[in-house]
Amino acid sequence: MPVQFEGILAEHRAVRERAGLFDISHMGQIWVMGAGARATLQKLVTNDVGSLAPGRGMYALLCREDGGVVDDLYVYALEPDRFLVIANASRAAVDFEWIKARRGPGTDLVEQPQAAAVALQGPLAETIMSVISGEAVSLSKNGVGEFQVMDMECVIARTGYTGEDGFEIFAPAGHLMGIHDALLKKGAPMGLALCGLGARDTLRLEMGYRLYGQDLDEGHSPLDAGLEWAVKWDKGDFIGRGALRRQKEEGLRRRLIALRLADRGVPRHGSEMIAGGKTVGVLSSGTYSPSLSIGIGLGYADYELFPKSLETAPMAVRVHGRDIPAQMVPLPFYRKRK
Amino acid sequence: MDLKNLRFAESHEWIAPDGTVGISDHAQKEITDAVFVELPKAGRVVAGKESCAVVESVKAAFDIYAPVAGAIAAVNGAVVKNPAALNQSPYETGWLFKIAMTNAADRDKLMTHEQYQEFVKIHKH
Numbered sequence: 001m002p003v004q005f006e007g008i009l010a011e012h013r014a015v016r017e018r019a020g021l022f023d024i025s026h027m028g029q030i031w032v033m034g035a036g037a038r039a040t041l042q043k044l045v046t047n048d049v050g051s052l053a054p055g056r057g058m059y060a061l062l063c064r065e066d067g068g069v070v071d072d073l074y075v076y077a078l079e080p081d082r083f084l085v086i087a088n089a090s091r092a093a094v095d096f097e098w099i100k101a102r103r104g105p106g107t108d109l110v111e112q113p114q115a116a117a118v119a120l121q122g123p124l125a126e127t128i129m130s131v132i133s134g135e136a137v138s139l140s141k142n143g144v145g146e147f148q149v150m151d152m153e154c155v156i157a158r159t160g161y162t163g164e165d166g167f168e169i170f171a172p173a174g175h176l177m178g179i180h181d182a183l184l185k186k187g188a189p190m191g192l193a194l195c196g197l198g199a200r201d202t203l204r205l206e207m208g209y210r211l212y213g214q215d216l217d218e219g220h221s222p223l224d225a226g227l228e229w230a231v232k233w234d235k236g237d238f239i240g241r242g243a244l245r246r247q248k249e250e251g252l253r254r255r256l257i258a259l260r261l262a263d264r265g266v267p268r269h270g271s272e273m274i275a276g277g278k279t280v281g282v283l284s285s286g287t288y289s290p291s292l293s294i295g296i297g298l299g300y301a302d303y304e305l306f307p308k309s310l311e312t313a314p315m316a317v318r319v320h321g322r323d324i325p326a327q328m329v330p331l332p333f334y335r336k337r338k
Numbered sequence: 339m340d341l342k343n344l345r346f347a348e349s350h351e352w353i354a355p356d357g358t359v360g361i362s363d364h365a366q367k368e369i370t371d372a373v374f375v376e377l378p379k380a381g382r383v384v385a386g387k388e389s390c391a392v393v394e395s396v397k398a399a400f401d402i403y404a405p406v407a408g409a410i411a412a413v414n415g416a417v418v419k420n421p422a423a424l425n426q427s428p429y430e431t432g433w434l435f436k437i438a439m440t441n442a443a444d445r446d447k448l449m450t451h452e453q454y455q456e457f458v459k460i461h462k463h
Contacts (some may be wrong), residue, residue, distance in 0.1 A: 007425075008396040009371040198370075198396060264374045266394045288373045288396050320392065322401065 005198040008110075012202050012290040014193035015162055016336075018121030021183055022195045028092025029112035030085040032099065033056065037081050044102060044239055045073065046222055048232040052077045057144045057157050059230055060311070062095060063224045063240030067247060068218035071095050072210065076144040084155055086146075088212045102239065114271075116173035118180050121166035121195075128187040129167050132179060142232075151176055160198065162208035162209035164334065171213065196300040203286050205296060208258060208331030214269055215256065215284045215298050223247050224300065226256045226331075229235045244278055252277060252282070260333060261295035267320040267326075271307075273299050274323055276313035279311030283317065291334045295324070339429040343446050346454035347405040349387070352429070353437070353445055357406060360433040361393070361424065364458050372421035377413040377435055382442060383435070384408065391434055393424065406444035408437035461462045 005011060014020045032041055044248040047060035061069050069092040076084040087095045092111075099111050120129060126137050133147045136156040144157040154171035169179060184192065200225040201211070210225055212214045220229050223244055231244060261267060267286030273277045286297030297317060316323035344352040350365035366372070374394040384390045385406040393404035413435045417423050424432040439445060449457060 003397070005373050009373075119422070174386060193431075202396060266374060266399065267394070288394070315355075316345075 003192045004198045008198035008202060009290050011193050011195040011199035014191060015164055015195060015199065015203055015318055016147070016291060017123070018191035018193070019120060019124040019128055019166075019181070020162075020193045020195035020199065021187065022119040022121065022200055023180070024119050024168065025116040025176070026089035027089035027115075027117055027220070028089060028095065029115040029117070030087060030092070030096055031110040031112060032085055032098070032103075033081060033110070033272045034106045034108045035081055036104040037083055037108075040075060040103045040107040041075060041083060041085075041239065042235065043104065044099060045075065046231040046238060046240070047075070048235040049075055049077075049083075050235055051078075054079050054279065055143055055145055057142050057159055061227065061230055062098065062239075063222065064218060065243060066222035067239060067240045067243035069212070069216045069220060069224070070098055070218065071220060072212055072216055074159060076155070078146060078155065086170075090213055093154070095270060112170070113170075114172040115170070117168060117170045118176060118183070119160050119162075119166060119168045120183055121160045121162040121164045122192075124187070124190055124192065125164070125166040128183055128192060131186040132182050132277065135240055139167075141165075141229045148184065150175070154179070161209055162203040163209075163227050163334065163336070164203075190216055202287050204299065205285055205298070206289050206291055206332065206334035208248045208298065208333060210256075210298070211285060213322075221247055221302065223252055224254055228308040250334065252303065254300045255283070256298055257281075257306075258300065258329050258331050258333065259283075259297050259315065259317055260292070260329045261297075261317060262325040262327060265295055265317075265322065265324040267295045267297040267317045269326070271297065271299075273301060273326075274317040274318060275301075275306055275310045276315040278305065279318075280310070281299075286317070290332060296333045297318075328329065339456060341429065341451040344393040344429070344451055345405070345448035346451065346457075347387075347448055348457065349403045349405075351403060351405045353405045353448065355445070357408065357411065357437040357439050359435055359437060360428055361402065362454065362458075363428050365400075366400055366425045366428045366432070369393055369400050369425075370397050372424040374416065375421045375434070377418060377423065378410045380410050382410045384410065386437050387410050393421070404437060405448060406437060406439050407441070408439040410435050412436040
């Protein structure tokens with residue numbers, strides 16, 4: 001997927017106001033199947049896959065024993081014993097080996113051959129989707145199913161990475177081309193835009209969605225990253241639970257904070273975060289928010305350098321040597337007007 | 339703006355006979371959507387090839403260099419308020435600042451539009 005087609009701002013706006021189509025074929029698609037599949041996933045990820053009903057999907061984290069994040073995933077249950085796991089492109093091979101080495105008995109692991117996928121996102125997504133599948137539009141948020149589309153079966157989920165309503169369609173490359181073109185043909189007159197990685201990044205960051213490799217990695221835990229909502233303590237043991245439990249009891253050493261700039265300038269990955277005149281961390285992600293017309297960023301701040309008492313101190317982000325005033329804000333940065 | 343009257347620097351700025359400076363169409367495409375523009379203060383004295391303005395896009399920040407030595411005589415406040423003008427009209431409403439040239443002959447040493455287009459072709463990554 002290219003960084004942009006028409007332009008990041010135009011593509012971003014199209015998704016917020018109408019619809020956008022993203023080629024997300026770079027994402028890894030791993031099938032986890034068999035009588036032991038559910039137990040395997042339950043043991044490997046932080047969220048409660050045990051409670052995941054067929055036809056539903058959930059966000060989950062794959063952790064190391066020490067709580068570091070191997071990858072963040074989407075897990076879809078197609079049947080009680082058949083799951084599709086969506087992995088980040090850069091981690092798909094690592095994840096596959098990770099799961100394979102730790103799977104329980106009765107678990108088959110298959111990388112989807114010729115994996116390809118598109119995401120159709122935006123308020124007009126449902127209308128556009130109805131041309132290729134009248135059935136898929138009945139999916140509710142986080143719903144998933146297998147649908148006959150243009151004479152072939154593919155997996156469609158009502159999920160995405162933009163904060164808008166939308167669908168993700170998973171199918172082998174050859175077939176997906178036809179789906180892509182059909183969606184574009186129907187959608188273009190309604191303002192559907194082809195979107196690239198640039199808009200994908202501004203859209204996800206406005207929602208505060210973490211990006212693996214920037215906001216998440218093996219050196220940070222889900223708790224550091226503010227993702228405790230996806231860690232289910234009561235579901236039974238899972239890899240990393242002990243370390244995470246200890247982190248929680250002993251207190252976190254750092255936390256991911258969200259900063260919204262109060263003046264012009266675009267913060268970037270690596271920009272220093274300043275509180276009370278001192279550097280307290282660097283941004284893991286930063287961009288210009290097209291919806292808010294201001295710079296936004298996420299970054300890890302050490303509790304030692306940035307105790308709760310400093311949260312009310314004047315903050316700034318250093319951009320080209322200039323300290324731009326900033327404010328710590330709750331996520332998401334952007335909320336859709338109802 | 340008649341492109342024939344402009345001269346171009348290797349760092350992709352153009353300069354008109356009256357000292358008006360902007361960036362080339364090629365540069366605005368490379369920069370992508372400009373979201374912030376920072377211009378020098380009027381009166382500032384700049385050397386040739388001195389960085390004196392910044393254009394920020396969603397993608398990255400780009401330094402803009404003075405194509406020749408001189409003093410900043412005027413800046414385009416309109417492009418600061420509406421950075422999109424830089425993409426929409428790099429040779430007209432998207433101009434950045436005006437230099438009172440120390441030596442007008444410096445400008446003649448820069449590339450013509452034709453030469454610049456050749457330059458861009460050769461240096462395409």
